Amino acid sequence: MENKYVDVLVVGSGVAGLYCALNLRQDLDVMVVSKDKIDCTNTSLAQGGISVARGLDDVPFFTEDTLKAGKYENDIHAVNVLTNESIENVDYLVSLGLDVDKDEDGNWDYTKEGAHCINRIIHTQDNTGENVEKTLVKNAFRRKNIRILEDTFLVDIIERNDKCIGAILLKNKEQINVFAKFVVLACGGIGGLYKNSTSQRILRGDGLAVALRHKIELKDINYIQIHPTAFYDESGDERRFLISESVRGEGGKLYNINGERFVDELQPRDVVSEAIFNEMKKTNTPYVYLDISFLNEEYLKNRFSTIYNKCLEKGTDITKEPIKVSPAQHYFMGGIKVDLSSETSMKNLYAVGETACTGIHGANRLASNSLLEGLVFSKRAAQNINESIDEFNLTKVDIDEIYTSREEIEEENGLIVVNAIKDKGGVIDD
CATH class of the missing domain: 3.50.50.60 (FAD/NAD(P)-binding domain)
Known part of the structure; x- marks a missing residue:
């Protein structure tokens, strides 16, 4: 001692x-x-x-x-x-x-x-x-x-x-x-x-x-705050990878598995999280889609370099396809x-x-x-x-x-x- x-x-x-x-x-x-x-x-x-x-x-x-x-x-x-x-x-x-x-x-x-x-x-x-x-x-x-x-x-x-x-x-x-x-x-x-x-x-x-x-x-x-958009990882990593609020701030859109928008993406986090939970329940799917692929490829790679590289590691190219996301505990x-x-x-x-x-x-x-x-x-x-x-x-x-x-x-x-x-x-x- x-x-x-x-x-x-x-x-x-x-x-x-x-x-x-x-x-x-x-x-x-x-x-x-x-x-x-x-x-x-x-x-x-x-x-x-x-x-x-x-x-x-x-x-x-x-x-x-x-x-x-x-x-x-x-x-x-x-x-x-x-x-x-x-x-x-x-x-x-x-x-x-x-x-x-x-x-x-x-x-x-x-x-x-x-x-x-x-x-x-x-x-x-x-x-x-x-x-x-x-x-x-x-x-x-x-x-x-x-x-x-x-x-x-x-x-x-x-x-x-x-x-x-x-x-x-x-x-x-x-x-x-x-x-x-x-x-x-x-x-x-x-x-x-x-x-x-x-x-x-x-x-x-x-x-x-x-x-x-x-x-x-x-x-x-x-x-306890739930973040609406964590990467839905089927491999079950211990910590969920965050898909930042700024993706939606820069224009990212949320869709259900049928390709339908269902919420104003720039509402407060609790509102967006609840909407995603409801959509997951309705469609009996453990995720929704967050799409930012319509923006310029080089812009995305520069502005969201961390997200781009991490998602690519997990098999998703955010410049070409939507990201599977679901809510996760985020902040106390x-x-x-x-x-x-x-x-x-x-x-x-x-x-x-x-x-x-x-x-x-x-x-x-x-x-x-x-x-x-x-x-x-x-x-x-x-x-x-x-x-x-x-x-x-x-x-x-x-x-x-x-x-x-x-x-x-x-x-x-x-x-x-x-x-x-x-x-x-x-x-x-x-």
Whole structure:
């Protein structure tokens, strides 16, 4: 058993975790831990892009689109923060090295996705998340004050007197007790608990399980988003390959097996998913068709290079034929309840990204708001920590518990989370 001491411990290496670390003061000792390799995150899988207000005039419309998609169950204050701070955060991300696609005039090439009233999605082809991850990883490794531990599993937080003072980790079956002035949970969603999901399989609600054990407040854990268009893979790969919303944003059409259109493709995700489920039931077929083949072949290969190559590997040429698709679990709108600074109900503990519930998504997430939420609210967490950390000293205690089996803890975590979601009326396809 080893003890380590840092100013801030960040659990998770996706957009929220790394962006938080990069916005912390550079005189702070920061540790970032990743459950697998540093880029094994849902951020790396995000294809479509990042929502961003087209200017101050667009903020009210962006806000309304987010509220409408969320069935007006969103936290209006959080949505206002998201839309008003979108431009400054995307600008900073670009300044860190993200190469955004440009139009012929050299301006950002905005695209449109479901339930957005205008084109306001920036992107890097169809692998925006992968490029965001690479950009943040590169910058994190350059920072002398940031230490990164890969293949490191969060066992539990360390709590004393209703305050988080660190976390217990496992790396190569060796226990590491990390004492920190602040802990930030950025450990992702729950997709790994589903048989049918677009998420990384390692994401099994570890942060949520920790919160449940410590009676930390949760919010909206029954709100689980189903993406309408995952590649229908008859070989049964573990993780479903996402066919990005941007395919429909660029004009892709949905047809049933009889070649009939049945839905407005740019409706919110829950509406399109329900329409597909109904069509599959009507036609007694486990998929529908998504067709984009009518667009220029070279344009498709460039704009959707990831989708083109992955589908080709699976036997479908998207430039010549439609793609078989069906809905799959995609995103967790609920999570650990946080305020506008990403603080949880436990002192000195923050939660950001898909682990957290800021309230911006309401009952249904607006397309491409996930990466943006990770940016905006992780920066707010970092700013709050920067302003208050000098008031705190490290608390050190003896840890008696000894852990060696990640597998047993993961299984227990999964059961805790699944039961909690079911108790709230959420659906798990186990």
